[in-house]
Amino acid sequence: MAGARQWLICVSLSAIADISSGIYCGRAFMSEIGDISGMKQDDWKIRLGNALKERDMSAREVSLAAQLNAGYVHSILKTDRDPSVDHLRKVCKALGVSLSYILFGIDLEGDQEETLNLLMSAPAEAREGILKILRGMLQAESQA
Secondary structure, eight states, X not given: OHHHHHHHTOOBOOXXXXXXXXXXXXXXXXXXXXXXXXXXXXXXXXXXXXXHHHTTOOHHHHHHHTTSOTTHHHHHHHSSOOOXXXXXXXXXXXXXXXXXXXXHSOOOOHHHHHHHXXXXXXXXXHHHXXXXXXXXXXXXXHXX
């Protein structure tokens, strides 16, 4: 019942007009790859497939290593099914590739990706505060 109440108070943010993302308790969350704007539908599938080949791993092997259903990776590669961001993150970890590379073709270095992940995991108010601090630091450096 708690899940049903959650969706009643959510406001859809998805570009694909579904209820896969919304605002809950003042914090936005994103659950579907289709919610990520600017990403071409099949580019991430091509990069994911290439990563499997480069590492000589089967889709089943990666699915199991990511603690998902054995056919999960195969199903997202071969069908129109989009993975949740959380599941794709697990798949990327099992493959040893960055989520940013699979989604956007941009391979961030470890500390950059960690910073981005931490920033995106923080509440909106904290992100705003961190951005203000960083902008202030950069402005002070440029004036010095």
